[in-house]
Amino acid sequence: MRAGCLVYVFLRLLILDVSAHVARASPHTGLSFEALTRSNLGGSPGAYNIERYRQDFADIYFPAMALTGRPYGEPWCKDGISVRNLSFAISPQAGCDVWGRQKEQPCLVSVSLSFRSSYTSAARKDTLDESTMHYGILAKRLRAIKPSNDWQSIDQLADAVSQTILDTPPGSGLVKACQIEVHLPKASMLGDGVTFIRSTSFDNVASAAARRMLHLQNVRIPTLIGVNAHERTRKQPLIVSLWIDGLQYGTSETYPELETELVDIIEPTAFETLESLAVHTVDQLYERILKRKLSDASIRLRFEKPQAIIFADAPAIEIYRTAEELASEAQDQRETPITAGLQIIKPYAT
Numbered sequence: 325m326r327a328g329c330l331v332y333v334f335l336r337l338l339i340l341d342v343s344a345h346v347a348r349a350s351p352h353t354g355l356s357f358e359a360l361t362r363s364n365l366g367g368s369p370g371a372y373n374i375e376r377y378r379q380d381f382a383d384i385y386f387p388a389m390a391l392t393g394r395p396y397g398e399p400w401c402k403d404g405i406s407v408r409n410l411s412f413a414i415s416p417q418a419g420c421d422v423w424g425r426q427k428e429q430p431c432l433v434s435v436s437l438s439f440r441s442s443y444t445s446a447a448r449k450d451t452l453d454e455s456t457m458h459y460g461i462l463a464k465r466l467r468a469i470k471p472s473n474d475w476q477s478i479d480q481l482a483d484a485v486s487q488t489i490l491d492t493p494p495g496s497g498l499v500k501a502c503q504i505e506v507h508l509p510k511a512s513m514l515g516d517g518v519t520f521i522r523s524t525s526f527d528n529v530a531s532a533a534a535r536r537m538l539h540l541q542n543v544r545i546p547t548l549i550g551v552n553a554h555e556r557t558r559k560q561p562l563i564v565s566l567w568i569d570g571l572q573y574g575t576s577e578t579y580p581e582l583e584t585e586l587v588d589i590i591e592p593t594a595f596e597t598l599e600s601l602a603v604h605t606v607d608q609l610y611e612r613i614l615k616r617k618l619s620d621a622s623i624r625l626r627f628e629k630p631q632a633i634i635f636a637d638a639p640a641i642e643i644y645r646t647a648e649e650l651a652s653e654a655q656d657q658r659e660t661p662i663t664a665g666l667q668i669i670k671p672y673a674t
């Protein structure tokens with residue numbers, strides 16, 4: 325995996341704030357993921373029990389945690405099944421293309437189901453029973469989903485996928501939670517595609533709470549960046565990945581606008597450090613689009629600079645801000661604005 329070879333340069337202030345993320349998702353404990361993991365490992369008296377931990381974190385120990393900082397190799401379910409990148413028999417015509425048009429495009433769906441109990445009985449008898457779901461049947465049913473309209477939003481498509489999962493025996497009696505990913509490989513102009521991720525817990529079907537996220541993968545943007553003299557002479561590519569978490573229903577088609585803004589913000593800058601650029605980008609994205617259209621969303625950005633360290637794929641920095649932090653930083657910034665694209669004349673090192 326390419327990601328495994330990356331050198332991550334986490335700035336103290338910009339460090340990916342997993343703990344804030346998880347603490348928010350855990351009304352029961354308010355403890356950070358790390359603290360919980362540590363107490364589990366330590367096994368001290370009254371330590372948080374792993375089962376209890378799994379219940380409390382049912383809605384976040386999905387593969388999506390791989391996007392939000394779940395420790396490598398951590399299980400995403402007790403027992404479960406998944407189907408990755410399934411194509412539909414009839415194209416569902418969901419989502420917008422790079423120009424924001426409601427056009428047909430390739431669309432792949434992945435589902436991961438986490439079960440209420442272990443599939444021990446299926447394993448004992450070596451046959452498929454009520455303790456698991458037949459992934460072949462599930463895949464067939466998902467592939468057969470018929471488009472409801474000429475065009476539908478990604479949210480509507482995810483609804484249909486979710487309903488199909490619940491309608492596939494043994495249904496909600498078995499499935500505790502699911503994660504649905506809709507991947508649109510052609511929906512990004514300069515990147516590797518757009519993925520919509522929806523995590524739902526069926527514990528309380530009435531209020532089946534869903535968490536929605538957009539991921540813009542590896543958007544390649546040339547810009548002037550770096551402290552070395554040679555870096556001041558030409559633009560170099562940055563590989564930018566963006567995650568927007570906590571989307572409201574009906575806001576998923578914002579990705580063409582998000583990518584356009586991302587490029588418009590980053591391309592004309594001339595910062596010396598990725599860290600300044602990261603903070604600038606987050607501030608600008610908030611001002612230009614999040615504040616207006618995605619005010620409950622948190623943001624995670626990764627910047628990779630492939631030309632900076634010749635014997636590594638790339639160094640990278642990351643920044644993560646919750647919706648509350650975005651709002652309060654915007655307030656601070658109104659008081660002391662930073663100058664965008666500041667061109668400082670310095671004797672650069674050669």
Ligand SMILES: *[C@@H]1O[C@H](CO)[C@@H](O)[C@H](O)[C@H]1NC(C)=O
Nearest residue numbers: 408409432434505507509517
């Ligand atoms: C689906 O395919 C895309 C493109 O190859 C890939 O980036 C993505 O990780 C795949 N999704 C899953 C869930 O494996």
